[in-house]
Amino acid sequence: MRKIIVQKFGGTSVADTDKIKNVADVVLREKQNGNDVVVVVSAMGHTTDHLVKMAKALSPNPSSREMDMLLSTGEGVSIALLAMAIQAKGYDAVSFNAMQVGIMTENIHSKARIINIKTEKLRKNLEEGKVIVVAGFQGVTEDGEITTLGRGGSDTSAVALAAALNAERCDIYTDVEGVYTTDPRIVPRASRLDIVSYEEMLELAHAGANVLHPRSVETAKQFNVPLRVRSSFKLDDMGTLIVGVDKMELHRPVAGVAADLTQARIVVCDVPDTPGVAARVFTNLANENISVDMIIQSYARKASNTNDIAFTIDKNDLPKTLAVLETLRQEINAGDIKVDDDTAKVSIIGAGMIDRPGIASTMFETLAKLNINIRMISTSEIKISCLVDKIDAQKALKALHTVFDLECDVVADVKGDLPDV
Numbered sequence: 001m002r003k004i005i006v007q008k009f010g011g012t013s014v015a016d017t018d019k020i021k022n023v024a025d026v027v028l029r030e031k032q033n034g035n036d037v038v039v040v041v042s043a044m045g046h047t048t049d050h051l052v053k054m055a056k057a058l059s060p061n062p063s064s065r066e067m068d069m070l071l072s073t074g075e076g077v078s079i080a081l082l083a084m085a086i087q088a089k090g091y092d093a094v095s096f097n098a099m100q101v102g103i104m105t106e107n108i109h110s111k112a113r114i115i116n117i118k119t120e121k122l123r124k125n126l127e128e129g130k131v132i133v134v135a136g137f138q139g140v141t142e143d144g145e146i147t148t149l150g151r152g153g154s155d156t157s158a159v160a161l162a163a164a165l166n167a168e169r170c171d172i173y174t175d176v177e178g179v180y181t182t183d184p185r186i187v188p189r190a191s192r193l194d195i196v197s198y199e200e201m202l203e204l205a206h207a208g209a210n211v212l213h214p215r216s217v218e219t220a221k222q223f224n225v226p227l228r229v230r231s232s233f234k235l236d237d238m239g240t241l242i243v244g245v246d247k248m249e250l251h252r253p254v255a256g257v258a259a260d261l262t263q264a265r266i267v268v269c270d271v272p273d274t275p276g277v278a279a280r281v282f283t284n285l286a287n288e289n290i291s292v293d294m295i296i297q298s299y300a301r302k303a304s305n306t307n308d309i310a311f312t313i314d315k316n317d318l319p320k321t322l323a324v325l326e327t328l329r330q331e332i333n334a335g336d337i338k339v340d341d342d343t344a345k346v347s348i349i350g351a352g353m354i355d356r357p358g359i360a361s362t363m364f365e366t367l368a369k370l371n372i373n374i375r376m377i378s379t380s381e382i383k384i385s386c387l388v389d390k391i392d393a394q395k396a397l398k399a400l401h402t403v404f405d406l407e408c409d410v411v412a413d414v415k416g417d418l419p420d421v
């Protein structure tokens, strides 16, 4: 049986028609290797950012259904253009949006999870020898409503398709040559990692390394999809391979560092110190689909029998969060609600830090030497995160990258320009 390879190309890789022609060549190279190819593409260049900008110019809080209707159009353009470019080179190709394929998601707008992908149409078209081009980032509900998977979600579309089709591999083609020890746009001497574990990559992606959508890594790990991140512009380079941790030897305590500037910190002050109150706060948030990241509950004040609960959320969820908390505050008789959105989460990640003492103290000392105040700390077995002031994030990231010896001699080659929103 022929092998299926899923390839995904991000916005920079399909930013204009010349780049789309280049993508067609990359696709056909894989086809000429004798493989069946399913291609997932993102919207061209900064299209999605521009669509968001237009929506915000019309409404401060646009409805999430209409946002999904709007944002899903970007991928509709690039799939048709890529299919045409492949056809122009003499090969058979067909483009499909999520509704045509049957990429079924939950009934949640702006961050829907894929539940199931129908493969009949895809298999039939592959059997007919066609290259299939699928729109990333979008899905459809049982009721026929269009959803999106969250910004950067085309990676997840690609990995989910690879899992559903039992593909040989999923190659994520992007504007850098793989996964680096940190964002090479911020630290040009970041080192390219040849191999990284699903576990580390998951933590890196959650910590703000947006080279991969976190849920794409989760899906790859769950279904054991071999994943590669590589450059659309440097084809002979194999990029970074992402595999299970058991396949690796861990020489380094820290694999990478990342900063996440999308979080806001909320403090609910003077919360009654009684059983069940924290459960109510976080259940009410969960019911509105708001994910909480770091959480700290302060030591209870004996005199008033209250404590403070601080946590972080995605800034985009701020209006919804404040609405939930305002109602709850009155019900549970809590005090003020404070918001701080000038924060950043800085993290170090590495499977090699397990059972290696001194990693946390090195991190905290490094931040202390720079006079950076740590507002919250959270840890997992392979990650330490500190919430700091946004203004300190780059300084912290660079210092941590140096102190954990992650620098290399060459400057990374990054194509494309920074997002303009």
Ligand code: ADP
Binding pocket: 009, 010, 011, 012, 013, 042, 152, 173, 174, 175, 176, 178, 179, 180, 181, 182, 183, 184, 185, 208, 209, 210, 211, 212, 256, 414
């Ligand atoms: P695409 O449009 O191809 O999906 P993205 O912009 O989503 O591309 O992801 C690629 C970008 O991720 C790079 O240009 C780089 O600036 C950024 N990035 C952040 N952290 C890392 C990292 N650790 N390794 C590589 N790239 C990173």
Ligand code: ASP
Binding pocket: 010, 011, 042, 043, 048, 049, 074, 136, 137, 150, 151, 152, 153, 154, 155
């Ligand atoms: N076009 C979408 C975005 O910009 C999805 C993606 O690029 O993965 O977020």
Ligand code: MG
Binding pocket: 010, 152, 155, 210, 211, 212, 213
């Ligand atoms: Mg991306």
